[in-house]
Amino acid sequence: MRLVIFLLCAAAAFAQRVTIPLDGTWQIEDSLGPNDTPKQWRHTVPVPGLANLAQPGFANVDEFDSREVINNRIRSKILPPEALPKTVGNPKQNRTYFWYRRTFAAPAAKQVAILKVGKAQFGTAVWVNGKSVGEHAGCFTAGYFDVTPAIRWNTENEVIVRIGAHPAALPASI
Numbered sequence: 001m002r003l004v005i006f007l008l009c010a011a012a013a014f015a016q017r018v019t020i021p022l023d024g025t026w027q028i029e030d031s032l033g034p035n036d037t038p039k040q041w042r043h044t045v046p047v048p049g050l051a052n053l054a055q056p057g058f059a060n061v062d063e064f065d066s067r068e069v070i071n072n073r074i075r076s077k078i079l080p081p082e083a084l085p086k087t088v089g090n091p092k093q094n095r096t097y098f099w100y101r102r103t104f105a106a107p108a109a110k111q112v113a114i115l116k117v118g119k120a121q122f123g124t125a126v127w128v129n130g131k132s133v134g135e136h137a138g139c140f141t142a143g144y145f146d147v148t149p150a151i152r153w154n155t156e157n158e159v160i161v162r163i164g165a166h167p168a169a170l171p172a173s174i
Contacts (some may be wrong), residue, residue, distance in 0.1 A: 019120045020107075023047055023049065024046070025046060026100045026102045027044055027045075027101040028043045028045040030097065030165065031095060031097050031134075032096050033096070034125070037162075038099050043056060043058070047100065049063075050152075050161070051098045058172075060092075061093065063091070064091050064166040065092060066167065069089070070089065071160050087166055088167045089165045090168075091165070096165055097165055100160065102158075105157070106154065106157050107154070108153060108154060110153075116143070116144055117136065120133045120143065122164025123170050124137075124163055126145050126152075127163050128147045128150035128159050128160075129150050133146065137170065154172065
């Protein structure tokens with residue numbers, strides 16, 4: 001996952017773009033539910049990077065048996081046919097989501113502020129200063145979020161990004 005905030009002044013005569021890279025160390029936690037925002041932040045992780053780089057580490061990160069893997073095991077007679085799940089697979093971890101958190105300083109006010117979240121797997125939801133600014137279901141395509149109404153200019157801001165921990169975090173329609 002890579003995150004960047006673009007701050008824009010819309011008037012052509014004053015057209016300027018300020019980019020605030022958000023790479024670096026983030027706080028990270030996990031949860032089962034999509035609304036279980038962490039109360040404490042005890043882990044850190046590099047961004048860009050994956051949740052399996054968190055310190056201290058999380059147990060069973062990335063462990064997921066996809067429907068295809070299970071189907072192969074059924075064909076090989078390792079598993080019985082009734083083991084095939086109706087969903088995309090079976091998570092082997094006690095979590096559905098990872099939550100990333102950090103603060104950043106916003107400069108003087110601009111007309112537009114866009115947050116770009118690149119390559120976050122299994123869906124993305126974003127909050128800035130406690131306000132939901134949107135969701136993006138794409139897994140390997142960038143998500144763009146208008147954070148203009150949530151930004152506090154000339155001061156510190158908090159951004160929280162929730163991503164799925166495995167493919168089953170996505171809606172069945174994806």
